[in-house]
Every structure is written in C-alpha cells, then in structure tokens.
Amino acid sequence: MSANISTMNGSSGGLRQRFAAFRDGYPHFFVLGLMVGVMLLLALVPYRTVAGPWLQAGEEVPALLQLFRLGFTTWFTLTVSGMAMGLMIFIMSSGMTLTFGLMSVLNLGHGGFISFGAFCGATVVAYLSHWGGSGSLMLTTGVLILAFFYAMLITGALGIFFERVVIRPVYGDHLKQILVTIGGAIILMELIHVIWGPTDLPVPRPDLLRGAVIFHDGVPLIGGAAIEIYRLMAVVVGLILYALMQLTISRTKVGVLIRAGVESTEMVEVQGYRIRMLFLAVFVVGSALAGLGGAMWGMYEQIVNAHMGEHLMIMVIVVIITGGLGSITGCFYAAILVGLINLYVGYLEPRLAGIATVGLMVAVLMWRPQGLIPVLRH
Amino acid sequence: MAESLLSLTDLHANIGQYHILHGVNLEVPRGELTVLLGRNGAGKSTTLRTIMGLTQVSRGTVRFKGEDITGAATPGIARRGIAFVPEGMGIFQLLSVRENMELAAASGPIDPQRLEWVFELFPPMKQFWDKDAGNLSGGQKQMLAIARAIIEPRELLLIDEPTKGLAPSIINDLRDAFIDLKDQEATILLVEQNFNFARALGQSVAVMDDGAVVHAGQMAALAEDEALQQELLGLSLGAHQ
Numbered sequence: 001m002s003a004n005i006s007t008m009n010g011s012s013g014g015l016r017q018r019f020a021a022f023r024d025g026y027p028h029f030f031v032l033g034l035m036v037g038v039m040l041l042l043a044l045v046p047y048r049t050v051a052g053p054w055l056q057a058g059e060e061v062p063a064l065l066q067l068f069r070l071g072f073t074t075w076f077t078l079t080v081s082g083m084a085m086g087l088m089i090f091i092m093s094s095g096m097t098l099t100f101g102l103m104s105v106l107n108l109g110h111g112g113f114i115s116f117g118a119f120c121g122a123t124v125v126a127y128l129s130h131w132g133g134s135g136s137l138m139l140t141t142g143v144l145i146l147a148f149f150y151a152m153l154i155t156g157a158l159g160i161f162f163e164r165v166v167i168r169p170v171y172g173d174h175l176k177q178i179l180v181t182i183g184g185a186i187i188l189m190e191l192i193h194v195i196w197g198p199t200d201l202p203v204p205r206p207d208l209l210r211g212a213v214i215f216h217d218g219v220p221l222i223g224g225a226a227i228e229i230y231r232l233m234a235v236v237v238g239l240i241l242y243a244l245m246q247l248t249i250s251r252t253k254v255g256v257l258i259r260a261g262v263e264s265t266e267m268v269e270v271q272g273y274r275i276r277m278l279f280l281a282v283f284v285v286g287s288a289l290a291g292l293g294g295a296m297w298g299m300y301e302q303i304v305n306a307h308m309g310e311h312l313m314i315m316v317i318v319v320i321i322t323g324g325l326g327s328i329t330g331c332f333y334a335a336i337l338v339g340l341i342n343l344y345v346g347y348l349e350p351r352l353a354g355i356a357t358v359g360l361m362v363a364v365l366m367w368r369p370q371g372l373i374p375v376l377r378h
Numbered sequence: 379m380a381e382s383l384l385s386l387t388d389l390h391a392n393i394g395q396y397h398i399l400h401g402v403n404l405e406v407p408r409g410e411l412t413v414l415l416g417r418n419g420a421g422k423s424t425t426l427r428t429i430m431g432l433t434q435v436s437r438g439t440v441r442f443k444g445e446d447i448t449g450a451a452t453p454g455i456a457r458r459g460i461a462f463v464p465e466g467m468g469i470f471q472l473l474s475v476r477e478n479m480e481l482a483a484a485s486g487p488i489d490p491q492r493l494e495w496v497f498e499l500f501p502p503m504k505q506f507w508d509k510d511a512g513n514l515s516g517g518q519k520q521m522l523a524i525a526r527a528i529i530e531p532r533e534l535l536l537i538d539e540p541t542k543g544l545a546p547s548i549i550n551d552l553r554d555a556f557i558d559l560k561d562q563e564a565t566i567l568l569v570e571q572n573f574n575f576a577r578a579l580g581q582s583v584a585v586m587d588d589g590a591v592v593h594a595g596q597m598a599a600l601a602e603d604e605a606l607q608q609e610l611l612g613l614s615l616g617a618h619q
Contacts, residue, residue, distance in 0.1 A: 256477045260470045266432060267468040271526075272456035272484035375472075 028333035028372045042067050043075035073225040078343045084231035086339025087238025092293030093319040093331050095286020101262045101326020103279050109181035111309030112188030117151035117291025118298035119196050122203040124150050132206030140208040155291025159284040192306040200305040203298050242332050318361045324371030383408040383565050389438035391428045398424045400589035409563040413570050413580035420586040422569040426536045430462045431455045459533035467523035471512030478511050482526035496525045499555045517548035535566045541575050577601045585610045
C-alpha cells in the first residue's frame with residue numbers, strides 16, 4: 001500500500017528520491033559531477049547570450065557573469081591538467097591513507113618520502129640527461145622507468161628503516177606518532193641537504209616530454225586546445241596505478257588481508273596471519289608510492305627542493321581526509337577533485353586557488369563528516 | 379577421562395590494572411566438548427582470549443599437546459591448530475562470505491569436500507556465498523563465524539557464547555551443527571550461558587567464578603545434581619520444566 005502511495009506521488013517526488021539516493025550512494029560521483037558540471041555550464045553557454053543586455057547598453061558586465069567567458073577548449077585543457085595534478089597527488093596520498101586505514105598510524109613523515117623520491121628521480125634524470133636529450137622514444141622511456149624505479153627503491157628501503165625504528169615503538173598512540181614522525185620528516189629533509197646540498201636542483205625534463213599536444217583546429221569542440229605531453233603521461237601513469245591498486249585490493253589474497261585488517265587487526269591474527277608483516281609491506285609500498293609521486297612531481301615542476309614534500313603534504317592531508325581515511329577509492333576521487341578545483345579556481349579567480357582546496361574539504365566534511373567514502377571501523 | 383589436549387595451570391591475566399584471572403586450572407580432554415559456565419564477569423571470555431594469546435599471561439602456563447605455548451604470538455597459536463570464535467563473532471563485515479572463508483583457510487585453497495560439508499551444516503553460507511558478510515542476519519553471521527573456524531581441520535575450537543542474542547530456532551540449528559562436530563570427535567571448548575544448550579552438548583564441564591575454576595567434572599553429573607547447580611550457577615532447571 002505504502003509503495004503505491006509513493007509511486008502515485010508523481011514523477012517529481014520519485015526523481016527527487018532517486019537523486020537523493022544517487023547523492024548518498026555515490027557521493028564521489030556527485031561532487032565530481034557537480035564541479036565538472038558547473039564548469040561545463042560556464043563553458044558551453046555562450047558569453048554573448050548571458051552578457052548581451054549589458055554589452056548592448058555599453059555597460060560593464062557584472063563580475064559573476066564574466067565567468068561565462070570560459071570557452072570549451074579552455075575547459076578541456078583545465079580538466080585534463082587538473083586530472084594530471086590530481087593523479088600525481090593520488091599517487092602520493094594512496095600510501096598514507098592505507099597506512100592510516102590499516103594500522104591507524106598517522107605518518108606525518110610522509111612528506112619526507114615525497115621530497116626524497118623527487119631528489120632520487122632528479123638525480124637519475126640529470127645523470128642520464130644525454131638519454132633524455134636524444135629524442136629517442138626508447139631512451140626517454142628508459143630514463144623515466146629508471147628514475148621512477150630508483151625513487152621507489154630508495155624510498156621503499158627508507159620505509160623499512162622508518163617503520164622499524166620510528167613507527168614501531170609508537171603503534172597505538174597518535175600523539176606520539178605525530179611528534180615522532182614529524183621528527184622523522186625533519187631528519188629526512190636534513191639528509192637531503194647533506195646528500196644533495198642546500199640548493200634547489202633543476203630537473204631537465206626529457207625532450208620528448210616537453211611541449212604540448214595541440215589539437216587540430218578542425219577537431220570539433222576541442223580544436224586548438226593544447227595539452228602538455230607530460231600531463232598526459234601523468235594521467236596515464238596515475239590511471240594505470242589506480243587500476244593496479246584496485247585489482248590488488250579486490251582480487252588478491254593480500255588485498256583481502258588488507259581489507260580485513262582495516263576492520264580488525266586482531267581477527268586477522270586469529271586466522272593465523274602475522275599482521276606485523278602486512279603492516280611493514282603496506283608501509284614500504286606506501287613509502288615507495290610517495291617517492292614515485294615525488295619523482296613525478298619534481299619532473300613536472302622541473303625543479304626540486306627539500307621542502308616540496310612539506311608543501312605537498314597540505315594537499316595530501318586534504319585528500320585523505322576528504323576521501324575518507326583508509327579508502328583508496330575515496331583517495332582517488334578526492335585527489336582528482338583537489339586537482340580540478342585548483343586548476344578551475346586558479347583560472348577563474350587565481351587569488352582563491354589556495355583557499356579552494358581547503359574549502360572543498362570543509363564543504364565535504366560538513367556534509368559527510370567521515371569523508372566521501374568512509375571505511376567501517378569497529 | 380581422555381588425555382588432555384589443552385591444560386591451563388595457575389593462569390593469571392590482567393587487563394590494564396584489573397586482575398581478571400586468578401589462577402585458572404583447566405583440562406580440556408581430547409575429542410570432547412567441554413563447556414565453560416559461569417556468571418557474567420567470571421573470566422570465561424578472558425580465559426579464551428588468554429589461550430589465544432590476545433590477552434597477556436602474567437603468571438602460569440598454557441600447554442597445548444604437551445607443548446608450552448604461554449606467551450606465543452596469536453598467529454603462531456592459530457597455526458598450531460586452534461580456532462577462535464570470539465564473542466561478537468569477529469567476522470569481517472566488508473568482506474564477502476567467500477572472502478571470509480578464504481582467509482580462514484590460511485594454509486591454502488579451500489578443500490572442496492570440506493566446503494560441501496560446511497554447506498550441509500550451514501546452508502545459508504552457500505546461498506550468500508558472494509554477498510557481503512555485513513548483510514547477513516545475526517544467526518547467519520554466527521554460522522559464518524563457526525563455518526570459518528571449521529573450514530580447515532583444527533585440533534581445538536574455542537567458541538565464545540554462540541547462542542547470544544539468537545532466536546530459539548537458530549539455536550536449534552546451531553546445536554545440530556555442534557552435535558555433528560562432536561560426532562567427528564572435534565575437541566571444543568565452549569563458553570556458554572544458556573544452560574539448556576550447554577547441557578545438551580557438553581561432555582565435560584567447568585564452572586568459573588571470580589577468575590578461577592570452582593568446579594570441574596562430567597556434565598552428566600552436574601545435570602543431575604540440582605543442588606550443585608543451585609550452588610554454582612544460581613539456577614534450578616527443575617523449576618522451569
């Protein structure tokens with residue numbers, strides 16, 4: 001009976017219900033859709049239509065309406081660039097969110113690994129600059145693989161040391177973790193100064209990754225749009241990594257163990273698994289991913305310094321909190337949201353770009369205090 | 379009486395500043411179902427957790443198959459063949475029934491024949507095989523918790539209050555499953571408050587009070603002795619029947 005009444009309410013009620021179900025069931029798609037949708041609206045509605053009356057009267061067009069100057073090609077460029085930035089931040093953040101989800105460890109030393117990875121990557125790229133300058137696709141790929149692999153190897157190895165020496169004594173105590181991992185981050189930064197010196201290090205990006213892809217004017221909608229090659233590469237690498245992580249977590253036994261450990265570490269041990277080894281493995285992979293993210297970011301900025309990790313940590317923390325601590329999927333979408341909002345707001349009103357990132361987190365948390373995709377914890 | 383598979387000698391344990399176990403002495407005979415009775419707060423659950431290595435032993439010894447396992451790490455104790463179903467079941471709600479079972483089969487892939495046997499004991503497990511365990515009903519969750527404990531052959535099952543909060547018809551299903559397990563000569567240490575359930579299943583019994591075992595013997599003897607029941611458990615079943 002009640003079902004009949006609700007269907008008789010008419011389509012508007014049903015639609016509203018369906019919208020609410022979508023909003024609460026897929027909060028990440030909802031926020032992403034909202035953000036991209038608003039920008040798409042600004043891009044697709046012609047400026048002349050909106051501002052027509054003011055233009056005809058020869059008066060100044062109100063500031064808000066001027067946002068409609070955004071064209072579709074610009075929207076396209078901003079969106080792809082935002083995704084590139086977001087995916088690099090995702091790579092850096094994924095390790096930290098897993099570390100927190102599985103072990104409830106707040107590792108504020110994560111930024112140190114980002115910086116360290118950036119310097120390791122920069123070292124390889126500088127050392128092999130003649131490969132990068134050769135313009136050969138094979139050698140360029142070789143430089144990239146070696147640089148990323150080296151960054152991951154060194155930060156992964158540092159991760160083993162860090163987990164054993166810094167983290168292990170403070171499991172279960174957040175306050176001590178915060179203090180001791182910040183200390184660890186300072187040591188990592190000083191270590192960078194000792195090894196590479198106190199000055200910034202330029203990163204010569206390989207020739208093939210310089211410049212942009214420019215779409216031919218004849219291409220509908222996006223003709224004339226220019227996308228940096230490096231950003232396209234970042235998008236591809238980020239999406240591949242996300243797919244690999246999702247596969248690992250949903251399909252492999254290690255993935256099942258990680259998801260089980262997020263719920264109850266004790267019950268994982270009761271099944272006969274040594275959770276400490278899993279902790280260590282996840283921490284090492286997380287550190288290596290921070291290193292990889294740092295190396296990619298360094299090549300993107302074409303300069304690295306010991307404090308870059310510290311600055312990036314603000315975005316990393318916003319991402320893991322917005323996404324829901326412990327959730328890889330949440331982390332992925334939150335990182336893309338942060339990347340997009342940085343580029344969008346940076347274009348529309350550059351002075352607000354910094355605030356927008358934190359504003360996004362505040363808005364999401366006011367709506368969903370546990371983040372976009374919360375992970376159940378007992 | 380059969381030889382002891384597990385024996386606890388003068389076991390003491392603390393949780394924080396509280397001294398919970400005050401010298402527990404307990405023998406669990408091989409191939410029998412032993413019921414651990416006692417009022418709330420007597421230390422039954424803590425005894426199981428201490429055997430499993432989840433609560434630290436402050437004094438005394440735990441021997442399993444004659445080997446001293448006091449202070450061993452939980453995963454090592456589990457790998458020796460002891461399965462534990464805690465109070466509240468401890469199933470992984472975000473994992474599917476299949477994933478819960480696959481994790482429990484720690485030594486390799488699930489043996490299909492054994493799985494068929496588990497499905498016969500607990501048909502809902504087959505029905506909800508690929509569903510999230512969090513969506514199961516309370517009784518089904520309890521079935522999953524026990525199914526997980528028996529998916530591989532174990533030497534000893536430690537089960538904490540499986541009937542808690544379950545409807546009578548489901549308790550009957552569980553009892554049938556336990557009878558089947560008993561027929562397979564599994565060794566079980568079962569913590570239980572429901573005396574009817576305990577009496578129907580138990581061969582040996584131990585009663586705890588205030589962190590120590592105050593009575594140990596055959597269930598049949600306790601079931602007949604109403605005066606002793608009154609003294610140990612504060613209940614008289616005769617009055618209810």
